[in-house]
Amino acid sequence: MVPQTKMSRNKSKSSIKERKGKVLTSLEELGGQVYKQIVDHEFPTFRMPSRSIANILYDDKTRQYILGKRSVKRSARNVAHIRPFTQLLWTAMFADELTSQNKTSTLRDVFYSAQAYEMDFRDQAESDNLITDLETVTSFSREDFNVYPEERSAIFGDLTVEYTVPGYEGKRLNLSSHPDGVMIGPALTTAEFVQHDRKKVDKIIAIEKGGLFTRFIEERVHQKYRAVLIHTAGQAPRATRFLLRRLNQELDVPVYIFTDGDPWGMHIAMVIISGSANAAHLRDLNTPDAIWGGVWATDIVDYKLPSDPLTDLDLKRLNELEKDPRYAGDLWKREIDTFRKVKKKSEQEAFSRYGLTYIVDKYLPAKLKLKSN
Amino acid sequence: MTVAEVFQEISAADFFYRNRDIAGFTSPSRAVYSTIRELVENSLDACETMGVPPDIYLRLSHESGPVDGPGVYSVRVEDNGLGIPGKIIPSAFGQVLYGSKYKLRQTRGQFGLGGKMALLYGQVTTHSEAQIVSSTGPKDRVTEVILRIDIQQNKPIIMKNKTHPNKHHWRGTAIEFKTEADYSRAMSKILDYMKQTAIIVPYANITFVDPRGRLYRFLRGTTTVPEAPTETSPHPHGVDVETVQRLLKVTNAKTLQEFLRKHFQRIGDATARKFLQYASMGQKKTPRNMTPDDVVKLVNAMKNYEDFLAPDSSCLSPLGEDLLATGIKKELGITDDDIAQGHAYVGTLQRKPATYAGFPFIVEVGLASSKNIPTEGKILLFRFANKIPLLFDEASDVSWKVVNNTIDWRNYKVAPGETPLAVFVHLCSTKVPYKTVGKEFIADRPDVEHEIVNAIREAGRTLKLYLSKKEHLATERKRLDVFEKYLPKIAQFSTKLAKQKREPEVSTLLKSVMKYGPANEDEQEQE
Numbered sequence: 001m002v003p004q005t006k007m008s009r010n011k012s013k014s015s016i017k018e019r020k021g022k023v024l025t026s027l028e029e030l031g032g033q034v035y036k037q038i039v040d041h042e043f044p045t046f047r048m049p050s051r052s053i054a055n056i057l058y059d060d061k062t063r064q065y066i067l068g069k070r071s072v073k074r075s076a077r078n079v080a081h082i083r084p085f086t087q088l089l090w091t092a093m094f095a096d097e098l099t100s101q102n103k104t105s106t107l108r109d110v111f112y113s114a115q116a117y118e119m120d121f122r123d124q125a126e127s128d129n130l131i132t133d134l135e136t137v138t139s140f141s142r143e144d145f146n147v148y149p150e151e152r153s154a155i156f157g158d159l160t161v162e163y164t165v166p167g168y169e170g171k172r173l174n175l176s177s178h179p180d181g182v183m184i185g186p187a188l189t190t191a192e193f194v195q196h197d198r199k200k201v202d203k204i205i206a207i208e209k210g211g212l213f214t215r216f217i218e219e220r221v222h223q224k225y226r227a228v229l230i231h232t233a234g235q236a237p238r239a240t241r242f243l244l245r246r247l248n249q250e251l252d253v254p255v256y257i258f259t260d261g262d263p264w265g266m267h268i269a270m271v272i273i274s275g276s277a278n279a280a281h282l283r284d285l286n287t288p289d290a291i292w293g294g295v296w297a298t299d300i301v302d303y304k305l306p307s308d309p310l311t312d313l314d315l316k317r318l319n320e321l322e323k324d325p326r327y328a329g330d331l332w333k334r335e336i337d338t339f340r341k342v343k344k345k346s347e348q349e350a351f352s353r354y355g356l357t358y359i360v361d362k363y364l365p366a367k368l369k370l371k372s373n
Numbered sequence: 374m375t376v377a378e379v380f381q382e383i384s385a386a387d388f389f390y391r392n393r394d395i396a397g398f399t400s401p402s403r404a405v406y407s408t409i410r411e412l413v414e415n416s417l418d419a420c421e422t423m424g425v426p427p428d429i430y431l432r433l434s435h436e437s438g439p440v441d442g443p444g445v446y447s448v449r450v451e452d453n454g455l456g457i458p459g460k461i462i463p464s465a466f467g468q469v470l471y472g473s474k475y476k477l478r479q480t481r482g483q484f485g486l487g488g489k490m491a492l493l494y495g496q497v498t499t500h501s502e503a504q505i506v507s508s509t510g511p512k513d514r515v516t517e518v519i520l521r522i523d524i525q526q527n528k529p530i531i532m533k534n535k536t537h538p539n540k541h542h543w544r545g546t547a548i549e550f551k552t553e554a555d556y557s558r559a560m561s562k563i564l565d566y567m568k569q570t571a572i573i574v575p576y577a578n579i580t581f582v583d584p585r586g587r588l589y590r591f592l593r594g595t596t597t598v599p600e601a602p603t604e605t606s607p608h609p610h611g612v613d614v615e616t617v618q619r620l621l622k623v624t625n626a627k628t629l630q631e632f633l634r635k636h637f638q639r640i641g642d643a644t645a646r647k648f649l650q651y652a653s654m655g656q657k658k659t660p661r662n663m664t665p666d667d668v669v670k671l672v673n674a675m676k677n678y679e680d681f682l683a684p685d686s687s688c689l690s691p692l693g694e695d696l697l698a699t700g701i702k703k704e705l706g707i708t709d710d711d712i713a714q715g716h717a718y719v720g721t722l723q724r725k726p727a728t729y730a731g732f733p734f735i736v737e738v739g740l741a742s743s744k745n746i747p748t749e750g751k752i753l754l755f756r757f758a759n760k761i762p763l764l765f766d767e768a769s770d771v772s773w774k775v776v777n778n779t780i781d782w783r784n785y786k787v788a789p790g791e792t793p794l795a796v797f798v799h800l801c802s803t804k805v806p807y808k809t810v811g812k813e814f815i816a817d818r819p820d821v822e823h824e825i826v827n828a829i830r831e832a833g834r835t836l837k838l839y840l841s842k843k844e845h846l847a848t849e850r851k852r853l854d855v856f857e858k859y860l861p862k863i864a865q866f867s868t869k870l871a872k873q874k875r876e877p878e879v880s881t882l883l884k885s886v887m888k889y890g891p892a893n894e895d896e897q898e899q900e
Contacts, residue, residue, distance in 0.1 A: 089867055
């Protein structure tokens with residue numbers, strides 16, 4: 001981890017440029033490896049970790065899912081491999097172009113661009129899968145290759161960023177300049193953090209729902225609690241998870257997560273903290289020290305929140321989560337048990353029962369006292 | 374109370390005129406098809422009896438009336454067959470149920486009826502006469518007869534009967550007459566008939582000039598003519614009461630034992646004695662004093678007695694595996710080169726003679742696969758009986774049932790409707806078990822069906838080898854295509870990724886894939 005104290009003064013270390021350099025190098029290495037094998041009259045091959053379920057393990061140290069030791073070999077000598085092999089190289093080439101030219105693209109673009117090279121992908125799923133292969137081979141995520149999903153997350157707070165995308169290089173923006181928040185897209189994901197003042201920002205608050213995000217801005221939560229607010233819009237996109245981790249590590253500030261009080265909300269928090277099984281081949285997407293502030297099942301009881309009964313689907317989900325190694329911690333066990341016991345769920349908005357500002361004035365300060373889960 | 378009823382005797386000609394439907398003369402389009410078919414078949418029989426490769430010339434010309442509907446046409450058929458002696462021409466053509474086909478041997482027609490029906494139909498629809506010219510040998514004079522049929526009397530009315538010197542040393546028969554026809558409707562069936570005849574009679578040249586002036590030639594692929602069938606006496610399992618009654622009337626045998634030995638095949642003195650004991654026909658019975666009840670008793674005993682030897686099959690004249698293959702190849706446009714290079718397959722098989730109800734029969738089948746065969750979502754079936762193509766009512770035929778229901782083609786690597794496959798079934802018998810008098814489809818007699826199933830299964834084994842090999846080659850080709858498509862791309866993409874200038878050569882790698890084939894690949898996968 002980079003020493004945090006000095007960095008917070010002015011401009012954080014250029015983690016984005018450094019990372020981009022590493023991405024480009026890894027792509028060139030992949031190409032170079034294949035190139036050399038062909039020059040040597042060998043059928044090109046490469047190995048990558050297996051993504052089969054049996055090889056997805058939970059790592060207590062990093063507190064996330066990782067891939068085990070099993071690996072698969074892809075060989076151009078094998079008629080069943082050569083097509084995905086070629087597709088992977090094409091994807092790498094496409095990613096290389098995007099990254100070096102600072103262009104962004106969506107998964108859908110990848111699918112269509114391939115057709116120009118007579119690299120037919122059967123369907124979107126096949127090209128998506130190849131992107132995941134490339135992530136596995138290089139252990140960089142697609143956002144590192146400038147392949148982004150649709151944007152839906154937003155950020156708001158008194159923090160200034162400096163863009164690195166073409167046309168905006170060096171331009172700065174204070175993230176409180178727009179009252180609706182700023183969309184977390186490719187430009188923001190690749191922006192550097194500058195002029196971080198601990199007196200203005202000493203925590204991050206991630207919120208599941210847009211309504212509450214807006215309420216927090218209106219109630220000036222960012223000022224009252226010196227917080228940067230992030231709207232995850234349900235399950236946080238990877239770019240947002242990556243950004244949360246950077247904020248946590250580069251600014252050295254705690255991250256609090258507020259979700260609905262149900263099994264699904266609980267899992268939104270968990271994915272931010274411990275990552276997802278789908279991304280077991282990737283690192284740097286989780287924030288192990290992030291804190292789930294609520295809404296807990298015990299909150300429903302303690303605050304006497306208006307609630308709905310848990311459905312069969314909710315209960316089934318609870319059973320699944322109970323077996324999940326990520327939920328081994330005491331808090332998680334307690335909350336799962338409580339959900340089971342009370343058989344109730346409450347939305348974040350349920351606090352409105354006590355007036356619109358109750359959540360900001362009473363609930364939030366109580367929760368922000370948490371040091372960990 | 375009296376009712377005056379007039380009983381009128383009608384002649385055979387009159388009977389068939391009144392019942393022309395059963396002989397296939399239902400409409401002008403069906404009639405012209407039947408006319409051509411009957412005449413061509415008579416000609417083919419006339420040639421095969423002599424063992425000469427047939428040369429058949431057929432011309433159909435439009436005379437009057439509309440061209441796209443029923444009109445008057447003249448039909449002419451010439452052959453190089455054995456010819457008909459001048460004396461019997463009038464009866465042979467002008468008298469129904471007079472002919473050479475009442476003995477037991479395999480011929481196309483059964484009663485010599487069809488040719489005369491054609492003449493009869495022509496006469497009643499156009500009121501014109503028929504011209505028959507024939508010579509029985511290069512040194513004989515040529516007889517020319519012009520006649521009509523007196524339908525009520527079943528007698529020929531001779532209008533001209535002359536002989537000419539045979540300048541060209543010709544042998545054969547030529548017939549010409551007018552008839553009502555609808556060529557526009559019958560055309561496709563007539564052409565199908567010609568083409569399929571050319572398959573099953575591969576040693577014949579058939580020339581057809583159609584009313585639109587088009588010339589169709591079906592050339593022979595061989596001059597080998599199968600051996601002509603020999604005549605035989607009936608087998609005891611294959612006779613009925615009427616036949617035995619007739620034989621009893623004409624025989625000069627003094628005892629039943631002698632009668633059996635003389636008039637039936639597969640019966641010697643010993644067999645006759647044993648059989649008569651089995652039938653409990655006492656010593657006193659002779660052919661002369663048999664009562665109708667005795668005849669019935671005798672025939673029933675014949676049917677039930679199991680120790681007769683199987684019918685003699687020398688009266689059959691199958692085509693043979695080689696000739697059938699020749700016919701299939703030439704009409705489907707499959708060359709020996711195609712077969713040698715594995716692009717096409719033709720396999721034929723002849724079963725041993727078998728019997729049903731006392732009648733001997735032989736099944737021959739052919740299986741062909743080639744890109745020339747249209748798939749159309751089904752297996753193409755060609756049916757033949759006694760060297761006649763059967764074109765109508767396919768779905769009612771026993772072969773259709775076998776091909777579409779009984780045989781599981783997947784066992785032979787055939788995907789019905791996808792694999793181009795033609796199945797040829799030829800049934801030879803002294804009595805083909807047609808389901809109806811129309812002679813268009815064969816009944817599913819268990820013995821016959823069994824033979825067809827076994828024939829196809831047996832022939833299918835070699836087809837399977839061919840299709841497996843073809844499948845293997847196709848897989849191999851596909852595999853190479855994959856490498857040819859992707860290896861250059863891998864070179865291109867990796868060059869770009871590695872920021873190199875020159876793309877590396879992949880030809881060595883490509884060659885190695887072809888050289889070692891799949892064996893090497895298996896090795897790779899085990900690593």
